[in-house]
Amino acid sequence: MSAPIDGQWRRLAGGMLLIQPIRELLRFVPLLLVLLVVGRSTSRPPWEFAVAGLVILYGIGRFVSTRWRVTADAVEVRHGVFGRRVLTAPRERIRSIDISAHPLQRLLGLVRVRIGTGTSGPAARGVELDGVSRATAETLRAVLLHHRDADDGSADTSPPADRGRVLAAFRPRWLLYGPATLSGVVTAAAVLALGLRLLSEAQVRPTEVGPIAAVLRHLSALDWWAIGLQVLLAVLIVTTLLSLAGYCLSYWGFRLVRHADSSDVGGDGSALQTSRGLLATRSTTIAEHRLHGIERIEPLLLRAVRGARLTAVATGLQDGRNASRGADVLLPPVPRDAVLDIERQVLAEPAIDPVTVTLTPRGPAARRRRYVRALAGVVALAAAAGLLWWRHLVPGWVPVATLALVLPALLLARDRFAALGHAVLPARHPRSDGRVLVSRLGSLVRRRVTLRRSGVIGAVWRSSPFQRRAGLVTLTITTAAGTQRYHLPDLDDRVALEVAADLVPAVAAFRSTETGSTR
Incomplete structure (x- = not known):
C-alpha cells in the first residue's frame, strides 16, 4: 500500500458512518432509558425517539467533519461539528503507536490509531485516527515510528517482512x-x-x-x-x-515481540510490540530507544501466589494526566519467574543483573518511622472509637476491638520497611549512559523500578519536619518517561546526595565544586 504522506486530506474509512452513530447512541443509553420509562409512566410524547434521532445525526456529523493527513513534518486531524478543531503531532516528536479495535471495528476490519508524542498537559492525548483500515494502520506504524520515509509521497512503505522474535505469548495457566x-x-x-x-x-x-x-x-x-x-x-x-x-x-492472545529494524534514525530501530485482547484488540509499539526502564508491580494478593506484572517506563505513552491507560503493559499478571525472565531480556545488560541484585536497605531511622506511623494510625482510630463510645454512639466493645489492629499494623510496618531498598549499578548497555537505578518500595502494592540514567532529567529533595528531625529526606527522581516521578523515601541525607550525584551530572558537578571550595 502507498504511504499516505502526500499531504492530502482524507476521510476516515466508510465503515465509521455506521459505527459512529451507534457509538453515540450507546453513550446516551442511560438518558434514553430514563426518557423511555418516564414517557410510559406519564403518557408524555415519545421524546426518546426525537433524542435518538438527534444523536444519530450528531454521529453522522462527526464522521463527515473528520479529516486527517500526513505531511512530511506532521500528522494532522481536523474535526468538529459545531466548532472546528485541528490536532497536530510533529513527526519528530512521535514516540509510540497504539493500535486498538473494539468488536464493531473488528467486524468491519477497522482499527483506531493513537499516536503518542510523549507530552503532558492538554495535548497529552496526542493524535487519534479512530476508524482506518488495518493495512493503513500498519503502514502508518512503519512510516511514523520506523521512519520508512520515501523520497516522494507515493513510494511503497508496507510493513517489513520481519515478524520479530517472540519474547512472551499467552498461556492458559x-x-x-x-x-x-x-x-x-x-x-x-x-x-x-x-x-x-x-x-x-x-x-x-x-x-x-x-x-x-x-x-x-x-x-x-x-x-x-x-x-x-x-x-x-x-x-x-x-x-x-x-x-x-x-x-x-x-x-487473551497476548504476545510480546521484539522487532529489529536498522532503518530507524540513529541506526537502532528495535522496538517492542505487544498485542492482546479477545473482543477488543490492542497493539502497542514502543521504540526501544524511547524505553528508559521497566517497573515490576506486585500487589499483595498477586505476590502471595508468586505472581507479578511488568510495565514499560517509556516516553510517549502518557494519556491525559500522565496515565498510559494500559499502553505500557509488557506482561499481564503472570508467574513471577516469567516476569524476571522478560526483565532480563528487555534490559539486556551484559555485565550486571539488575533483576535480582541485592538492594541497599534503609537505616534504623527509616525503620522507626514505619513503626511509629503504623501505630499512630491505630491509636488515632482507637481514640475516635473511644470518643464515639463516650458519646453513646457505639457499643463498648468497638474501642476494644480496635486494639486487635495492633498486630496487623506491626506486620505491615515490618513488611514496608523490608521492601525499601535501592542500588545504583554500573551498566554497559549503550542506552543506559553508564548507570542504572534500581528502587523498591511498597507493601500492599510493591513496586520495583529499574531506570536507566539516560532517562533521568533531575532530582528533587523533600523532607517533612519529622524527617528533618531524623536526618532523612525523600529523593524524587524525575524523568520524561513512565509516571515521570519515582520516589526513594526516607534516605539518609548523605546517601540521597550520592544517589543524585550518580544519576544527575549537574549534581555531581555541584558536589565536586562544593568539595573543592571546602578544601
Whole structure:
C-alpha cells in the first residue's frame, strides 16, 4: 500500500458512518432509558425517539467533519461539528503507536490509531485516527515510528517482512492469576452501582425485583452464620468468574515481540510490540530507544501466589494526566519467574543483573518511622472509637476491638520497611549512559523500578519536619518517561546526595565544586 504522506486530506474509512452513530447512541443509553420509562409512566410524547434521532445525526456529523493527513513534518486531524478543531503531532516528536479495535471495528476490519508524542498537559492525548483500515494502520506504524520515509509521497512503505522474535505469548495457566488482581471486585461493584442507579431512575425498589426478592426470602429463613457463609461464598464465586472473564477479555492472545529494524534514525530501530485482547484488540509499539526502564508491580494478593506484572517506563505513552491507560503493559499478571525472565531480556545488560541484585536497605531511622506511623494510625482510630463510645454512639466493645489492629499494623510496618531498598549499578548497555537505578518500595502494592540514567532529567529533595528531625529526606527522581516521578523515601541525607550525584551530572558537578571550595 502507498504511504499516505502526500499531504492530502482524507476521510476516515466508510465503515465509521455506521459505527459512529451507534457509538453515540450507546453513550446516551442511560438518558434514553430514563426518557423511555418516564414517557410510559406519564403518557408524555415519545421524546426518546426525537433524542435518538438527534444523536444519530450528531454521529453522522462527526464522521463527515473528520479529516486527517500526513505531511512530511506532521500528522494532522481536523474535526468538529459545531466548532472546528485541528490536532497536530510533529513527526519528530512521535514516540509510540497504539493500535486498538473494539468488536464493531473488528467486524468491519477497522482499527483506531493513537499516536503518542510523549507530552503532558492538554495535548497529552496526542493524535487519534479512530476508524482506518488495518493495512493503513500498519503502514502508518512503519512510516511514523520506523521512519520508512520515501523520497516522494507515493513510494511503497508496507510493513517489513520481519515478524520479530517472540519474547512472551499467552498461556492458559496465566488465567489462574486473574482472581488475584481483584478486578472482579471492581467490576462487580460497578455493575451493582449501575443497576441500582437504573432502578432508582425507574423508581423501582430493588426488593421488588423478582430475583432479588427470591434471594431475600431464601436468606430470611436461615441462621445468621449460614447467611454470612452463603453470602461470602456467592461473592467469591462471582468475583472469581468476573476476574477470569476480565482477564480473558483484556489479555487473551497476548504476545510480546521484539522487532529489529536498522532503518530507524540513529541506526537502532528495535522496538517492542505487544498485542492482546479477545473482543477488543490492542497493539502497542514502543521504540526501544524511547524505553528508559521497566517497573515490576506486585500487589499483595498477586505476590502471595508468586505472581507479578511488568510495565514499560517509556516516553510517549502518557494519556491525559500522565496515565498510559494500559499502553505500557509488557506482561499481564503472570508467574513471577516469567516476569524476571522478560526483565532480563528487555534490559539486556551484559555485565550486571539488575533483576535480582541485592538492594541497599534503609537505616534504623527509616525503620522507626514505619513503626511509629503504623501505630499512630491505630491509636488515632482507637481514640475516635473511644470518643464515639463516650458519646453513646457505639457499643463498648468497638474501642476494644480496635486494639486487635495492633498486630496487623506491626506486620505491615515490618513488611514496608523490608521492601525499601535501592542500588545504583554500573551498566554497559549503550542506552543506559553508564548507570542504572534500581528502587523498591511498597507493601500492599510493591513496586520495583529499574531506570536507566539516560532517562533521568533531575532530582528533587523533600523532607517533612519529622524527617528533618531524623536526618532523612525523600529523593524524587524525575524523568520524561513512565509516571515521570519515582520516589526513594526516607534516605539518609548523605546517601540521597550520592544517589543524585550518580544519576544527575549537574549534581555531581555541584558536589565536586562544593568539595573543592571546602578544601
